[in-house]
Amino acid sequence: MALFDKERPQPVSFRDRELVCPVCGNTLFFERSTQLNTTGMTFLGLDWANASAHNYFCSDCGYMFWFHPL
DSSP: OOOOOOOOOOOOOEEEEEEOOTTOOOOEEEEEEEEEOOOOOOOOOOGSSSEEEEEEEEETTTOOOEEEOO
8 A cells, every 4th residue: 555655654642652553563654534434324325424533554564543533
């Protein structure tokens, strides 16, 4: 994925704690958003109205953290 992105992996802090990949110990992550689709909104054709989660994925092994909007 990094071949197509122009962004560089960055260290990420969440609630004053640095994220560390639990799989490989890496501290550099790419960021993206993912839409949280629900069955009801999809049935009504309103997918665009669903909330989005923030994702940080490890630049080394691809492990992904998901953070639901509060």
